[in-house]
Amino acid sequence: MSEERDAAALGALSARRRAALRWVLGDGERFARYLLGRQLRPYQVAPLRAILASVLGRQGLTFTVMYARQMGKNELSAVLECYLLTLCAGRGGTLVKAAPTWRPQVVTSVVRLEGLLEANPLTQGRWRARYGYMREVGQARALFFSGAPGAQVVGATASLLLEIDEAQDFDAERYEKAFRPMGAAGNVTTVLYGTAWDGQTVLEREAARNVALEAADGVRRHFGYDWRHGAAVNAAYGAYVEGERARLGAAHPLFRTQYALEAVAGTGRLFGPGHLAQLRGSHSRERRPVAGVEYVAGLDVAGEEEASLATGAFEPYAKRDSAVLTIARVVEQAGAVPGVAEPGLEVVEQYAWTGRKHRELIPQVVDLLRNVWRVRQVVVDATGVGGAVASYLVGALGARCRPFVFTAASKSALAYGLLAAVNAGRVRMYAEDGSVESAEFWRQCALARYEVRAHEALWFGVDAREGHDDFVMSLALVVEAVRVAPVRRARAVGPRQAGDAAEGAR
Numbered sequence: 001m002s003e004e005r006d007a008a009a010l011g012a013l014s015a016r017r018r019a020a021l022r023w024v025l026g027d028g029e030r031f032a033r034y035l036l037g038r039q040l041r042p043y044q045v046a047p048l049r050a051i052l053a054s055v056l057g058r059q060g061l062t063f064t065v066m067y068a069r070q071m072g073k074n075e076l077s078a079v080l081e082c083y084l085l086t087l088c089a090g091r092g093g094t095l096v097k098a099a100p101t102w103r104p105q106v107v108t109s110v111v112r113l114e115g116l117l118e119a120n121p122l123t124q125g126r127w128r129a130r131y132g133y134m135r136e137v138g139q140a141r142a143l144f145f146s147g148a149p150g151a152q153v154v155g156a157t158a159s160l161l162l163e164i165d166e167a168q169d170f171d172a173e174r175y176e177k178a179f180r181p182m183g184a185a186g187n188v189t190t191v192l193y194g195t196a197w198d199g200q201t202v203l204e205r206e207a208a209r210n211v212a213l214e215a216a217d218g219v220r221r222h223f224g225y226d227w228r229h230g231a232a233v234n235a236a237y238g239a240y241v242e243g244e245r246a247r248l249g250a251a252h253p254l255f256r257t258q259y260a261l262e263a264v265a266g267t268g269r270l271f272g273p274g275h276l277a278q279l280r281g282s283h284s285r286e287r288r289p290v291a292g293v294e295y296v297a298g299l300d301v302a303g304e305e306e307a308s309l310a311t312g313a314f315e316p317y318a319k320r321d322s323a324v325l326t327i328a329r330v331v332e333q334a335g336a337v338p339g340v341a342e343p344g345l346e347v348v349e350q351y352a353w354t355g356r357k358h359r360e361l362i363p364q365v366v367d368l369l370r371n372v373w374r375v376r377q378v379v380v381d382a383t384g385v386g387g388a389v390a391s392y393l394v395g396a397l398g399a400r401c402r403p404f405v406f407t408a409a410s411k412s413a414l415a416y417g418l419l420a421a422v423n424a425g426r427v428r429m430y431a432e433d434g435s436v437e438s439a440e441f442w443r444q445c446a447l448a449r450y451e452v453r454a455h456e457a458l459w460f461g462v463d464a465r466e467g468h469d470d471f472v473m474s475l476a477l478v479v480e481a482v483r484v485a486p487v488r489r490a491r492a493v494g495p496r497q498a499g500d501a502a503e504g505a506r
Contacts, residue, residue, distance in 0.1 A: 025087060028045075028049060028052050028083050029045045029049065031079075031083050032048075035119075036082065036116055036120055038075070038079060040079065041072060041233050042233070043072075043225040043229050044076045046223060047063065047065050047076065047223040048079065048080060050063065050223070051161075051189060055160060055189045059189065060183075060189060062189075062191075063189070063190070063191045063223065064192050065191060066194060066195060066196065066203070066222075066225070066261055067193075067195070067225050068227035068230060068260075068261060069259060070230070070237065071227070073194075074109065074112055077165065078109070078112040080161070081095060081116075081142055082117060084140065084160050085117070085123070085127070085136075086120060086122050086123055088139070089123075089137045089139060091140075092140055094140070094141050094157060094158055095141075095160040095162070095163070096142075096144075096156055096162050096182055097109055097142065097145070097162075097164075097165065098144070098146065098147045098153070099146065099164075100148065100171075101147075102146035105165060105166055106145070110135065110144055114127075117137065123137050133145065140160075145179075147170050147171065149174070153178050154178070157182055158186070159185075159188065160188065161189050162180070162183045162189070163193070164179065164192045164203075165194070166193070167192035167194040168195055168197045168202075168203045168204065168456070169194070169454070170192075170202055170203070171202075171454075175202050195257055195258050196263045196264075197257055198264055198452045199263035199266075200266070207222050225261075226259065226261045241259055245259070246424060248424065249424050251272075252416070252419050253416070253452070266451065267450065267451045269446075270460050276442075279445065281346055281431060283346055283430055284430060285348060285349060285430040285435075286348040287349065289329075289372070289374065293330075295327055295328065296375055296376055296378065296482050297327050297369060297373065297375045297377070297378040297478060297481060298326045298328075298379050298474045298475065298476065298477025298479070298480065299324070299325045300324045300474040300477060301386030301389050302323045302353075302355075302385075320355065322470050323353045323354075323361060324351070324352045324473070324474040325352075325365060326471075326474040326475055326478045327375070328345040328482070330344070330482055331344045331345070331346055332344070333426065342482075342483070344425075344426045345421065345478065346427075347478070351437075352440075362389060362392045362393070365393065366393065369401075370397060375481075377400055377401075377482070377486075378397065378400060379402045379481040379484065380401060381406065387405075391403075402481070408453070411459065412453075412456075412459070414477070415458040417479050421479045427475070427478075427479060441475075443467065444462055444467065444469055444470075449461070449463065460476075
């Protein structure tokens with residue numbers, strides 16, 4: 001009799017376990033909590049359940065999911081994939097995921113999914129990696145592809161789900177021609193993840209379409225959560241983003257798009273009235289350094305004339321650009337934590353030469369940087385004709401000189417750095433002194449424009465029909481100099497030091 005009772009008890013326990021497992025597998029959030037050990041946040045649960053309802057109900061909806069950075073977009077995607085592979089292991093099915101690049105975007109997604117497959121007791125040790133781009137659980141599989149031009153994707157078919165990660169950077173034509181048709185035969189559910197950019201990306205266009213559809217039928221297809229949703233459930237995250245807002249400025253394109261989920265205009269003035277006001281300093285121009293103060297510099301290099309001006313003087317209205325050297329002192333920001341917060345800059349001197357032969361310019365620049373200002377770091381435009389000048393300066397100054405080659409990517413990074421410094425009030429221009437250099441600097445700043453480009457890149461400069469941008473570029477290079485320099489964080493110059501500097505200028 002005891003053996004019969006034990007068998008009955010085991011059978012009942014097994015039945016309870018089966019029921020519990022069915023209950024857990026009946027909901028994506030419970031699956032994540034009990035099998036993966038992941039407690040999803042409310043803003044992750046809502047899209048997860050909506051997407052799964054469309055997948056399992058064969059509704060074929062297209063969803064857009066926009067999260068601020070570091071709020072769990074990739075975790076949501078990996079949980080979704082792990083759940084579908086587990087649920088469909090017996091009956092089979094294929095999900096396809098793509099991202100703009102293989103490394104690091106696709107590779108990161110694969111690694112994250114593998115981690116969850118190992119954490120899941122139902123798939124631990126039972127999943128397989130095949131052909132480098134495929135992960136299988138039983139009869140179900142996930143295929144991972146790069147959306148980069150030239151990547152081989154033809155022939156893949158999605159029967160469960162199609163996901164596009166970082167869709168704001170995904171080429172719209174490639175999405176429509178190569179990836180969207182993968183789910184056509186099975187009317188597959190599609191999800192596009194990412195952040196905002198210029199309002200014209202494939203993600204933002206689909207999001208706008210989803211919002212319009214929601215208004216018509218009440219079915220939620222767009223899920224957008226800015227940084228405040230993350231901060232509401234994670235104080236540490238909120239503190240981090242508030243720090244980024246202070247560092248970059250609330251108007252910075254990266255903060256607006258990556259954290260506030262606001263689209264930036266496709267083109268416009270680089271510096272608005274607020275920026276120009278922030279740039280204006282009250283300190284005096286200096287002609288020589290102040291003892292104990294750290295200086296950095298930025299040199300924008302121009303071409304040379306066959307027959308240069310007799311003095312190499314600055315001619316702001318000449319047809320060609322000028323070589324511009326900007327000198328700035330490094331100051332500690334008020335209330336900043338030394339060694340943590342980025343330092344401030346006060347531009348104290350500018351030199352400009354139009355058409356000066358490089359063999360004449362180089363010795364003067366070396367003397368100014370090494371013997372007069374004794375700069376801690378100078379960043380030099382090493383693009384084109386600037387390459388030879390930068391090479392000479394590196395030879396004369398060593399590690400204190402950092403060449404900078406302008407490319408689409410590096411110029412974009414320079415633009416972001418300049419805007420961050422201006423937005424946060426970390427760079428100030430000396431008080432207007434009636435000089436030709438000061439007048440040209442402010443004229444160029446007022447004329448400078450930005451243009452948003454693919455892959456969250458920025459271009460900036462002055463339209464050649466309106467004038468030059470050498471002073472703006474030199475300012476951007478001096479901001480780069482303080483970023484890369486091993487500077488000693490100097491205190492702000494006090495009234496007495498400023499008076500000494502003014503006396504020296506006389």
